[in-house]
Amino acid sequence: MKIAVRILTAVVVAAASLMTVAAPAEAAVWSSTDRWGTWTSNGYTLYNNVWGSGYGPQTIWANSASNWGVWANHPNTGGIKSYPNATKYIGKKVSALGTTTSSFNVTVPTSGVAFTTAYDIWSSDHAHEIMLWMNKYGAVGPLGTLQTTTSVGGHTWAIHRGSNGSNQVYSFVRTINTSSGTVDIRAIAQWIRAQGWFGDVTIGDVQLGYEITSSAGGKDFVTNSFSVTG
Template sequence: MRRRSLLTAALAAPVATAGAVGALQSPAQAAVWSSSDQWGNWTTGPYTLYNNIWGSGAGAQSIWANSASNWGVWANHPNTGGIKSYPNVSYTLGRNVSSMGNVSSSHNITVPTGSGLAYNSAYDVWGNGHAHEIMIWTQWYGAVGPLGSFQTNVNLGGRNWGYYQGHNGSNPVYNFLAHTHTTNSTVNITAHCQWLVNTGRMPNVRIDQIQFGWEITSSSGGRDFRVNSYSLTT
């Protein structure tokens, strides 16, 4: 699924648990599926994985997967502004916020650090098709930032988040940025969606795609991103 453009801003923060990773060439070669195609995708059970190189000025990127909970990408995007790609794993829920039930997700990821890097690790949750976009950043690195302006701080699912709200020209974007970065994370997606509805910020939309992956702005020289484990409870 192609991602609509989000603006990037200088909002750098230290990554508490991110670590450098080695080459993923062997796992990629041995994977059940891999692709270097711009829109390469693979469906396994109720999940679809997307390579999703959608931004202008993008470089090379390849995705590999053994399952929805074991996959990764190698990306070599130039050190320029603007999001280049959003490789992700996607699940379609199809329930209104008021009756979506207890939807939560956990992930454990390995991400790169160093120079020439700018990205975020994020859930991208879509309402009423692509009419509303909820982004939940659990970790980020380099000069990236959310679309819109800061509104308030909120505790959801036992974690503190900064909430930003904006519009990308096509749809409103509701952004939650974790106060504490982590690469081993559990997110209560229902809590975020229902807070938006209960506070009048978003209508009672149907939650469709729930995606998780990386918005990569730059990964100069080629860098590896890996999902070690992933689960979505609906």
């Protein structure tokens, strides 16, 4: 009887162990594998946004609008494949902006990839695009020519200016990579206006995401937190 009890106990313990290993991870509130998958929550919209050519599979998921991420498996070829992002609309002229800031914290791959973690801030008519490159890895670079290196909005940037044929692009490339911080959007918009590059435009979408060129084998890009005030 004692031997039988020992055997039964071992079986129960083994079964419990197997159940623990097999338990699925907690599911995200939302996820999508659709190229154009979108989800809206608390004034923010998430976009999978696989817009380039030669792309691979990509899945976006979200626990909330401020905590979301992407698994992407794009081939090691040139050209931007996607810009998964979270967006909040501002809808105020530069002259009317009050305190307008954004904070972020991300966990990203640093090898075997080509991408930038970037803000994309648009004028409401999409004639002007402000990109804030917070970190970059692999063979990626900004559009246009270098104008200056300066500190504005809480960071030091190498600032490029150019056109993609559809709109003007102002790329603020942080001189040192960072995975977290706060940016002063009003200060950056006011600085651009002071250069005469645009007038009193209306600031529309403020987006934060990952502009991915390659992530062969599958890589995880995680937004631990993100918020826009203003």
